[in-house]
Amino acid sequence: MQRETANARPDFSELQASLRDKIRTLVRMVLHSISNKEAVLIQRRVLCAILAIYAVVLTAPHGVRAQQSYAVITQNGVPMKTRDGVTLYSDIYRPKADGKFPVILMRTPYDKSVGWAAAPAYQIATHGYVVVVQDVRGRYTSEGDWYPFRHESNDGYDTIEWAAALPSSNGKVGMMGGSYVGATQMLSAIAHPPHLAGICPVVTASNYHDGWTYQGGALEQWFDQNWTTQLATNTMWRWIAKNTNALLGAPVLPLTHYPTFNYASLPAGPDATAQLAPYYLDWLAHPDYDGYWKQWSIEEHFSDIQIPALHIGGWYDIFLAGTLRNYMGIKAHGATDEARKGQRLLVQIGGHAGFGRRIGDVEFGDEAIKFPNTDVVIDWYDYLFKGAQNEFATDKSSTTGQPVRIFVMGANTYRQESDWPPPVAKPTRYFLHSGGSANSLRGDGGLSLTPPKKETPDKFMYDPANPMPTIGGRGLAVLRRGALRAGPARPARC
Structure with a gap:
């Protein structure tokens, strides 16, 4: 099937250069004036219009680019x-x-x-x-x-x-x-x-x-199971479509039974993983960086x-x-x-x-x-x-x-x-330190350039059935990522 779509995207390069500063100034003026409560509704409408233009201009194409546009x-x-x-x-x-x-x-x-x-x-x-x-x-x-x-x-x-x-x-x-x-x-x-x-x-x-399935030798469980589950959805529907025969259906009234599918043949339990995501079992069977991964x-x-x-x-x-x-x-x-x-x-x-x-x-x-x-x-x-x-x-x-x-x-x-790492960068080693309670809600742990000497070790009890959530940092779409306020979501189990 073919579909033809006309394109009329203008060239914003000159407009972007001439309007960026003016729009930013106007946005700041509107934001400053919003303190007047009686004018808030009008100002919000104006602000939305300004921000819409602002977004178009600031995300317009940049650099030297071929200007011809095609349907x-x-x-x-x-x-x-x-x-x-x-x-x-x-x-x-x-x-x-x-x-x-x-x-x-x-x-x-x-x-x-x-x-x-x-x-x-x-x-x-x-x-x-x-x-x-x-x-x-x-x-x-x-x-x-x-x-x-x-x-x-x-x-x-x-x-x-x-x-x-x-x-x-x-x-x-x-x-x-x-x-x-x-x-x-x-x-x-x-x-x-x-x-x-x-x-x-x-x-x-x-x-x-x-860096994908394992991190530092440990199974990246949250990622592996989340990604596998998402992928298995389409695999399941493909399996259903392959094993469904609509000709077996018998219309009856009331419409309570449609024997179009042999539900007994649906995989369940461990067999479901083998059927829908056999690769996940292979990942578990290869915890080390062996020939399977290489x-x-x-x-x-x-x-x-x-x-x-x-x-x-x-x-x-x-x-x-x-x-x-x-x-x-x-x-x-x-x-x-x-x-x-x-x-x-x-x-x-x-x-x-x-x-x-x-x-x-x-x-x-x-x-x-x-x-x-x-x-x-x-x-x-x-x-x-x-x-x-x-x-x-x-x-x-x-x-x-x-x-x-x-x-x-x-x-x-x-x-x-000129390169990565930057030529002027110098590797710097930091050391973990603790006053004895780095594993608590208001922990006293820290980083230092000084190597530790004699410090009381901290312990953390990990229960896979009741895991601690990951907060911030380098993550995936399913988690809040980035720089977040420090501190665990709930008290640690020591």
């Missing part, structure tokens, strides 16, 4: 076959125009048709790209059995080469997306498909054992990656360490000079569920929303595939165009660096 044609459910005969389905967004365009691929286990996948795909297509959004093997519309990580290298390779041969493709393929969608990029890259020319992994890991660990394959990459992370993201390791690892060990010199790193203020000006209890200001992710992806591929001289064009003689850009908390502004 978009959408093709839904386009099939392709993998090397082992499994059919995967994609939605394709392409410019309504003659000619050939670069391809940007997103491979997702979370449903290719949802808004967070479709909206950026459409936006990027208006800028002169063919965007392919695909359900990975065993998920939603695609055939096959779902098993995390196992098929992504081969399926990614096959999809990239298929996408490069699409009628509107110019043969250059890039990838985008975050979390597991970022993992599909890394796992595709280690297979080095000939037409993959760049990737843009966001908030993703470098090792699916430590086969698809990116850290074991940095030297196989041949292409440039823009790595985007968040200071409060659960996979931050992996984002940094991916940048450093490919830069040091990439298979080609292009790969080693072509790594870029952007670390924003944000967590796994997105980026924003407020994380946890802390407001980080306007700079925190300076780089909307979709705009960054467009700029990256405009530079990589179209030769745009924007912020990604490295110029060692100036502070602009450096390969690393980080958000500096406290100063609440972005800073560019």
Whole structure:
């Protein structure tokens, strides 16, 4: 099915530069005047209108970017076959125009048709790209059995080469997306498909054992069970659809019985896990970093990656360490000079569920929303595939165009660096200290540069049946993340 959508997005670059300061001043004036209670209702309406304009202007495209805009044609459910005969389905967004365009691929286990996948795909297509959004093997519309990580290298390779041969493709393929969608990029890259020319992994890991399934040797139970449960929902519905025969139904009145499904065959208890999430049992069976994990660990394959990459992370993201390791690892060990010199790193203020000006209890200001992710992806591929001289064009003689850009908390502004870690940074060792009650509600623990000598050890009783909640820090969307007020949610058990 094809759908044509007209696009009329204006170029905000000059408007953004001329209006930003005026709008900020006007917002401050309105906020200051709201102390007059009789005018609050009117002022709130005016403020909402101002903030709406403010949001459009401040999130407008930035940098030097190709200005031509295209209407978009959408093709839904386009099939392709993998090397082992499994059919995967994609939605394709392409410019309504003659000619050939670069391809940007997103491979997702979370449903290719949802808004967070479709909206950026459409936006990027208006800028002169063919965007392919695909359900990975065993998920939603695609055939096959779902098993995390196992098929992504081969399926990614096959999809990239298929996408490069699409009628509107110019043969250059890039990838985008975050979390597991970022993992599909890394796992595709280690297979080095000939037409993959760049990737843009966001908030993703470098090792699916430590840093994903386990943390410091301990099973990351809350993450593993939450993620597995979410994934198993679609697996269950696929199982039901496969084992349901509507022809067995017998309409009766009153409508109290529909024998369309053999409920006795539904898996239950431990069998349900084996049926719906067998990989979870494999994770438990491999607590150590063994061959099971090494086969698809990116850290074991940095030297196989041949292409440039823009790595985007968040200071409060659960996979931050992996984002940094991916940048450093490919830069040091990439298979080609292009790969080693072509790594870029952007670390924003944000967590796994997105980026924003407020994380946890802390407001980080306007700079925190300076780089909307979709705009960054467009700029990256405009530079990589179209030769745009924007912020990604490295110029060692100036502070602009450096390969690393980080958000500096406290100063609440972005800073560019020549590398990560910054050359001026010095590792500093801090030591845990306690006055004997660091494990209490109002604990007296602290960090110090001085090594501890003789201090009373603190003890903590952990009960898996009654776990303490995680408060703040680097987390996932299901938890409050970021900088929160210090202190546990309830008294510790000592």
